[in-house]
Amino acid sequence: MNVLIVDDSAFMRKVITDFVKKISCVKNVDLAHDGQEAFEKIKVNNNIDLVLMDVEMPVMDGLTALKKIKNFQRNLPIVMLSALNNRQVTIEALEAGAADFIEKPVNLLNISQDWVADFKAKILMVGDKKNQLQSMAQDSTDKAPTSINSRPMPRMINALVIGASTGGPKTLLEIIRNLPPVLRIPIFIVQHMPKGFTASFAQRMNSETACTVVEAKDGMPIQRQVYLCPGDYHMTLETGKIKLNQLPKLHGTRPAVDYLFMSAAEVYRANLVAVLLTGMGSDGAKGMAEIQRLGGYNIVENEESCVIFGMPGSAIELGVVNEVLSLTTIKKRINQITR
Incomplete structure (x- = not known):
């Protein structure tokens, strides 16, 4: 190199x-x-x-x-x-x-x-x-096809969770700009980002959409808006509210996507959709396994549109993904889910 x-x-x-x-x-x-x-x-x-x-x-x-x-x-x-x-x-x-x-x-x-x-x-x-x-x-011609668990998306969706790392901010901004002005459900986002940067990123996202984007706070009641996990905290969900903690780093990072996905799976069960975007490592894959176990629906970004395919690729390898989509299609799908 x-x-x-x-x-x-x-x-x-x-x-x-x-x-x-x-x-x-x-x-x-x-x-x-x-x-x-x-x-x-x-x-x-x-x-x-x-x-x-x-x-x-x-x-x-x-x-x-x-x-x-x-x-x-x-x-x-x-x-x-x-x-x-x-x-x-x-x-x-x-x-x-x-x-x-x-x-x-x-x-x-x-x-x-x-x-x-x-x-x-x-x-x-x-x-x-x-x-x-x-x-x-x-690689696409050499690798054996990976198992994708194709099935219909749940008819009733009550929440959307999103995880991202390397390359995520640009991708998330594209998604945010495509959201409807009034959300039907809450959206929870974990983006690997250090303390001090997430507040600025939440403000940036909020300025790019008609709906509301905020940096999450401990005990904040859940409404129909977008919540970004603050740097140096893990974000988990309970019925009706957000909880933040500083438990040890997971996958070498805090915040970690798995904490959000696993807790959201327990709260929303079969009425949850998860989207895992570009990022290095394997964060989010185990959380998607729990979402699948409890009846939720998992979407990952495809390799062609990822900056780094590590996180989506890890979820695919675990066999817990329902759809592999381009960023363009993910933006459309999220718009449909949230309007």
Whole structure:
């Protein structure tokens, strides 16, 4: 893997470079001081597999550079390096096509092992997307068909739960924009995102739709609106209300989709629809197994429209999926369910 690191801070470039070089599959690391230099390097080098780019830089900032690079080379994965005070711009970058973001460590002299593990996982998963796209057609002919539990969707649907990780913010914004102005049922969303960013993301989603989107709070009564789980909390459902907790991380993350899906299955049983979108890892698959056991209905995003197919793919492998749909079809289906 060939990685381009873009940051105006020499110290930050050194810190990120040191971590990247420890990843065994990384062959070459190139550096750029700002977005303009990064764009010029990408124009003359077709072998870059992944870009790690700061949000705030002189000459050309990360958001502007992201848009230029995406116009030039749409499938090149870009991960933003973001500080907490850049959260609004980070959300805009995710909407503009960034594959993911990595929150810069607060203390560069004492970086936690959790941060290192998360950093490495994102580099490996997002950086491999280029190879996934190239091999997708071959894989589809080589793999044996996976079992899909085709059956009719429940006639009476009382709630919709959605889980997403890498690539999720852009996908969720597309879904939110397609919702009816008045919802017939509540929607609960878990998006893997750290503390401090989810409030901005909820505000962003709320500004893009006529219905109401809020960041969930502990004990909040359930109404016909959209609830986004806050970062650093798990969200569970009880009859008529939302509960938040800080139980240990699941799949290395808090919030975890499985907590939401499992609790929703107990409350709504056969009147529940779950949608699992793009994301790395396997979060959500076990929750879908519980939803299926209690009579609910499971939909996952297909590989072609996912940034990372890990989470949907894991649910398919468990044999707990009723439909595999493109994002375009998922948007239409959710609109039908909620109006």
